[in-house]
Amino acid sequence: MKTIYVLLILLSFLLTCCSTEPEKNKNNFVVKVDKIELAKEISLGDTLLITFYGTIGYNGGFSFDRLESSVVDNKIYLRVWGKYIPDSKQATVEVLLDGYKYSIVPSSKGIVTVSVRQPDNSVIESNVVVK
DSSP, rough: EEEEEEEHHHHHHHHOOOOOOGGGGGGGEEOOEEEEEEESSEEETSOEEEEEEEEEETTTTTTEEEEEEEEEEEEEEEEEEEEEEEOOOOOOOOOTTTEEEEOOOOOSEEEEEEEOOTTTSSSEEEEEEEE
């Protein structure tokens, strides 16, 4: 009976603490965007191209994960996400966001504000006139 009890404890320990999935160790974070570039004026129906610049991380475990976007009226809300997967064999290298592009077609004329949320909840904003 004690042998079965010990085996059950050992089995439950192995099932709960030992994961072989690398995604379980993935740490997501909001990337600090240093600068965005976009046109000052476009025509209705044209594609607005937004280019992002910044540093994602400082070794090979850091990478771009995704860009969240939402549009409310004439405001485009964006948040850039990175991920970090720890691994002791990663090279020391600066992983840059430089030049990542996001495109959207504004649906109405007027001033459109692009708002990028930062890790500290501040924002970088820039406007484009849609004629």
